[in-house]
Amino acid sequence: MIAVTRAIGHIRQNRTVTFCALLLVTLALLSLFGPWIGGHSNIAADFDSRLLPPALTDGHLFGTDELGRDLFVRTLYGIRITLFVAVVASLVSLGIGVLYGAVAGFVGGKVDGFMMRIVDGLYALPFIFFVILLMVAFGRSLFLIFVAIGAINWLDMARIVRGQTMSLKQRGFVDAARLIGVPTSRIIFRHITPNLLGVVVVYTTLAIPQAILMESFLSFLGLGIQEPQTSLGTLVNAGVDHMGSSSWLLVIPGTALALILICFNFLGDGLRDLADPRGKT
Amino acid sequence: MSRLQVEDLSVSYEGSPEPAVSGLCFSLDRGESLGVVGESGSGKTQTALAIMGLLPANAKIGGSISFDGTELVGASTDLLNKFRALKIAMVFQDSTAALNPYIPIGRQLGRILLEHSLCKPGEVHDRTLAMLRKVGLPDPERQYHAYAYQLSGGMRQRVMIGAALLGEPDLLIADEPTTALDVTVQAQILRLLQELKEESGVALLFITHDLGVVAGNCQRMLVMDQGQMLEEGTTREIFASPASDKMRALLAAAPRITAPGLSLPETRADENVLEVQELSVSFAERRRFRHERLQALRPINLTLRKGETVAIVGESGSGKTSFARALVGLIRADGGRITFLGKSLPGLINARDQASHRELQMVFQDPLASLNPAMRIRDVVAEPLRVHEPRMKDHGSVVEAIMGKVGLGPELLDRYPHELSGGQAQRVAIARALILKPKAIICDEAVAALDGTVQNEILELLRAEQQRSGLALIFITHDLAVVRQISHRVLVMYMGRLCELASNNSLFSRPRHPYTKALLNAVPQPDPTATAADALLTGEVSSILNPPPGCVFHPRCRHSVAGCRDKMPELTDHEGSIVACHRAQELDLSY
Numbered sequence: 001m002i003a004v005t006r007a008i009g010h011i012r013q014n015r016t017v018t019f020c021a022l023l024l025v026t027l028a029l030l031s032l033f034g035p036w037i038g039g040h041s042n043i044a045a046d047f048d049s050r051l052l053p054p055a056l057t058d059g060h061l062f063g064t065d066e067l068g069r070d071l072f073v074r075t076l077y078g079i080r081i082t083l084f085v086a087v088v089a090s091l092v093s094l095g096i097g098v099l100y101g102a103v104a105g106f107v108g109g110k111v112d113g114f115m116m117r118i119v120d121g122l123y124a125l126p127f128i129f130f131v132i133l134l135m136v137a138f139g140r141s142l143f144l145i146f147v148a149i150g151a152i153n154w155l156d157m158a159r160i161v162r163g164q165t166m167s168l169k170q171r172g173f174v175d176a177a178r179l180i181g182v183p184t185s186r187i188i189f190r191h192i193t194p195n196l197l198g199v200v201v202v203y204t205t206l207a208i209p210q211a212i213l214m215e216s217f218l219s220f221l222g223l224g225i226q227e228p229q230t231s232l233g234t235l236v237n238a239g240v241d242h243m244g245s246s247s248w249l250l251v252i253p254g255t256a257l258a259l260i261l262i263c264f265n266f267l268g269d270g271l272r273d274l275a276d277p278r279g280k281t
Numbered sequence: 282m283s284r285l286q287v288e289d290l291s292v293s294y295e296g297s298p299e300p301a302v303s304g305l306c307f308s309l310d311r312g313e314s315l316g317v318v319g320e321s322g323s324g325k326t327q328t329a330l331a332i333m334g335l336l337p338a339n340a341k342i343g344g345s346i347s348f349d350g351t352e353l354v355g356a357s358t359d360l361l362n363k364f365r366a367l368k369i370a371m372v373f374q375d376s377t378a379a380l381n382p383y384i385p386i387g388r389q390l391g392r393i394l395l396e397h398s399l400c401k402p403g404e405v406h407d408r409t410l411a412m413l414r415k416v417g418l419p420d421p422e423r424q425y426h427a428y429a430y431q432l433s434g435g436m437r438q439r440v441m442i443g444a445a446l447l448g449e450p451d452l453l454i455a456d457e458p459t460t461a462l463d464v465t466v467q468a469q470i471l472r473l474l475q476e477l478k479e480e481s482g483v484a485l486l487f488i489t490h491d492l493g494v495v496a497g498n499c500q501r502m503l504v505m506d507q508g509q510m511l512e513e514g515t516t517r518e519i520f521a522s523p524a525s526d527k528m529r530a531l532l533a534a535a536p537r538i539t540a541p542g543l544s545l546p547e548t549r550a551d552e553n554v555l556e557v558q559e560l561s562v563s564f565a566e567r568r569r570f571r572h573e574r575l576q577a578l579r580p581i582n583l584t585l586r587k588g589e590t591v592a593i594v595g596e597s598g599s600g601k602t603s604f605a606r607a608l609v610g611l612i613r614a615d616g617g618r619i620t621f622l623g624k625s626l627p628g629l630i631n632a633r634d635q636a637s638h639r640e641l642q643m644v645f646q647d648p649l650a651s652l653n654p655a656m657r658i659r660d661v662v663a664e665p666l667r668v669h670e671p672r673m674k675d676h677g678s679v680v681e682a683i684m685g686k687v688g689l690g691p692e693l694l695d696r697y698p699h700e701l702s703g704g705q706a707q708r709v710a711i712a713r714a715l716i717l718k719p720k721a722i723i724c725d726e727a728v729a730a731l732d733g734t735v736q737n738e739i740l741e742l743l744r745a746e747q748q749r750s751g752l753a754l755i756f757i758t759h760d761l762a763v764v765r766q767i768s769h770r771v772l773v774m775y776m777g778r779l780c781e782l783a784s785n786n787s788l789f790s791r792p793r794h795p796y797t798k799a800l801l802n803a804v805p806q807p808d809p810t811a812t813a814a815d816a817l818l819t820g821e822v823s824s825i826l827n828p829p830p831g832c833v834f835h836p837r838c839r840h841s842v843a844g845c846r847d848k849m850p851e852l853t854d855h856e857g858s859i860v861a862c863h864r865a866q867e868l869d870l871s872y
Contacts, residue, residue, distance in 0.1 A: 176645065176651045176713070177664070179609055179611070179643050180668060181669065183668070
């Protein structure tokens with residue numbers, strides 16, 4: 001709790017962080033409700049208005065793609081899927097990573113060695129090969145993308161949390177808890193985990209852009225989100241085909257992607273400053 | 282002519298309503314020594330930093346500081362830099378933080394000489410070596426190439442003093458230079474500063490919270506409280522008739538080893554709470570190519586009775602903390618038996634049953650570190666109840682009752698540990714230890730980090746609890762004045778071995794081991810008229826990986842004879858004192 005209240009105080013102080021947080025919230029809300037306002041369907045093709053450039057007057061603010069679909073609505077849909085995938089994948093990796101890392105770090109010894117060798121083994125898997133295998137075995141689906149990204153992201157989290165836990169374990173308050181007779185599970189949940197919060201919050205905000213990039217990368221390769229559903233990565237992929245003649249198809253979703261990534265990175269940096277114990281109290 | 286003249290000095294910080302220092306006036310002449318005394322937060326370090334021109338950028342400084350007629354307040358950085366090395370130098374409390382860990386100490390000192398062009402580049406090595414020799418660093422040729430972490434605390438502080446004296450300053454400011462050191466090493470460093478003062482006529486500004494240090498080392502003193510100067514005068518006069526209430530309180534709270542112990546609660550000789558038999562601890566130490574066992578604690582016996590306090594004293598590295606941690610099961614003992622309340626206790630904490638967790642508690646040295654920073658005080662204190670009394674309905678009222686007992690109001694319950702002062706945090710730790718009404722508490726340097734008056738309150742609190750419930754205490758400390766105040770019996774340790782186990786009165790009036798005597802002599806007395814003890818310990822603790830043959834204390838012992846080098850003395854009983862010394866029978870070390 002303390003980390004959260006401090007975080008909110010700090011976010012208020014720092015203008016860049018505030019701006020980024022507000023922008024992200026706005027984008028998220030827009031992506032949820034915007035498509036209704038946009039007045040166009042995400043998937044219905046309109047062959048009379050193909051590849052229209054962005055304009056204020058004809059109702060296609062961002063123009064249309066080669067099937068005549070409104071790019072404004074499609075970009076908002078893309079943002080929605082991209083944010084959704086990134087946040088869910090990060091939360092999954094956060095849940096697994098924190099628990100796994102805290103247990104490995106706290107128990108230590110052979111258990112720690114065994115658990116961390118599993119992590120090392122998974123690190124050694126080539127990511128794309130792993131994804132292709134999954135796709136071949138189970139077919140393409142949104143769920144598989146979560147699995148694929150989550151399976152990679154939690155490894156970093158587990159390592160970071162393990163390191164933190166090992167240093168927390170040496171602290172006096174853990175000794176004090178053991179002397180009182182607090183059971184190990186309670187020590188991990190009540191004493192170790194709350195003190196990891198600062199680091200974990202920061203790392204999560206930094207892991208989200210990583211997940212976004214991964215999703216975009218997979219979609220760009222044609223392994224991710226499939227038409228008619230769309231994500232920013234799919235839109236960029238489609239835009240590349242028309243780069244020469246209709247550049248807005250690449251520039252607009254690309255800009256949206258970059259904006260989101262930059263916002264998360266600034267947010268993460270701001271929170272990292274805060275989690276530094278030598279920072280302001 | 283007055284060297285340092287401070288007039289109406291004030292230091293304040295943006296955003297804090299109270300100034301850190303205000304209206305401070307004093308002067309200091311060459312060859313003089315002035316002690317600045319006060320509790321933490323009284324503004325003494327701020328004063329020192331102001332003189333050095335080292336205050337942080339958000340500090341506002343007013344008044345005047347002149348040195349040999351040159352005004353230093355508002356002076357340019359260039360001028361200050363010149364003054365800092367060549368006219369005024371400072372020795373800090375934390376020598377680890379003040380030395381660069383990546384550069385050998387000889388080269389660090391050499392850089393100072395080069396920076397200020399104090400000598401030709403060719404002479405740097407010799408000048409540095411000469412200085413290291415002058416400050417009494419053992420084996421200076423070898424230590425010249427040593428890194429800071431390879432030196433002991435006492436040796437690092439000698440290096441720091443050497444670094445400060447390279448520019449032959451006229452004023453040396455020492456900010457708590459011995460607070461982090463053992464008493465024996467403290468005595469050596471204080472003596473070194475005195476000798477250097479007499480030799481070179483440097484003026485000494487001594488900042489300390491320890492009245493004993495001021496009494497023995499400063500001609501004049503200045504008492505500060507909350508940024509204000511309360512009184513100033515010769516040390517003898519102020520000690521004899523303090524004008525301010527604060528100084529009177531400080532004097533009353535000043536720990537003394539000459540004072541007889543307070544009326545201690547009766548012990549119950551028939552009821553043993555804790556019996557320790559042949560407990561020993563060793564650690565695996567990796568050195569270059571092989572593993573060695575570091576014997577931190579040689580087999581030791583101790584019995585603790587109901588309502589009794591046993592103090593364990595010794596320099597750092599004596600094995601006292603290993604003893605405590607093995608006792609409560611935080612580290613694995615090599616061998617030995619622990620019997621607690623008539624039952625044999627398993628070695629490690631995880632193997633012990635809930636009943637023994639309940640009855641045996643511990644209070645740690647650093648109160649803030651021992652409280653979970655993410656938990657409210659309410660939850661910290663209630664945690665033992667949650668674990669041991671899960672069915673009890675009203676934890677809240679028990680928590681409030683125990684908080685009242687340790688002198689803390691209910692308004693603190695919703696705070697987090699970092700919002701408390703050191704004294705408050707230690708009270709919380711004690712409340713947590715007391716809430717299950719244990720039979721025994723082990724206190725590992727539990728009051729070492731606290732100011733004198735707070736220290737007394739905590740000790741009084743523990744004593745009252747002992748009186749009420751027959752609580753047994755093991756009190757681990759390096760502070761003999763605390764030992765004098767609260768213990769029934771005292772166990773003196775050196776290099777993992779028991780030197781002497783005696784009752785409070787007989788230990789302080791008639792020590793039987795030369796090491797005990799040396800420890801007692803090293804304690805600074807808060808009395809300027811006391812004659813300085815001459816029998817100071819020389820050298821430092823031998824390497825525990827490579828202990829000297831025979832009696833481990835003989836290399837530092839003034840009374841050692843040829844026989845001491847041949848074999849370790851057995852423990853023998855002398856009128857109730859158990860002593861490990863070949864000459865315990867013949868030596869008379871009494872006061």
